Amino acid sequence: SVEELRKLLSDKDAYENYLHSIEEVKQLDTLRNDLRKRNVTLARHNLGKESEMAELRNQCMIIRTTELATAQEKFLDAQRREKEILARSSPASILNKLQEAANAADDESESLHRKLLSGELKVPEFLQKYRQQRVLYHRRTLLRLAA
Structure with a gap:
């Protein structure tokens, strides 16, 4: 009726009561309450899971930092080994080793000469060993000078 419509338009409580008496609105209210x-x-x-999640985050951080440290x-x-290898195979290092090897051959030939003079070596044996050491010395010296 017109009177009821006017009452619904003018009285907010009456409007709310009428609205919530409709079955579909009741279902929506029930659904909304269930969802809440x-x-x-x-x-x-x-x-309730927040503390568990914090603990798991801490465990992940520990694992991550441990693996990162390893x-x-x-x-x-590996970097240290690479530097060592590069240092051993650098041109300066190789030339230095070549110089040391040439010096060792020179020292050995001098030792052979002393042994000859002291009579520890016979001339044929001296000549063979001395010649080998001198050839080795000169080869290494020439290689170093050519580089």
């Missing part, structure tokens, strides 16, 4: 309850339940459940240690070791 489920949302609150899920929120409480999630908040990987960094391996990397630094």
Whole structure:
């Protein structure tokens, strides 16, 4: 009726009562209340898991830092080995080793000469060994000078 419509338009409480008496609106209200309850339940459940999640984050951080430390240690070791290898095979290092080897051959030939003079070596044996050492000395010296 027109009177009822006017009352609904003018009285907010009457409008609300009428609106919530409609079956579809009742179903929507029930559904909304159920959703709110489920949302609150899920929120409480999630908040209950917060300490567990924090513990798991800490464990992940520990694992991550441990693995990182191990990987960094391996990397630094590999880097150190690379530097050692490069230092051993650098041109200056190779020339230095060549000079040391030439000096060793020169020292050995001098030792052979002393042994000859002291009578420890016979001339044929001296000549063979001395010649080998001198050839080795000159070959190494020439290689170093050619570089």
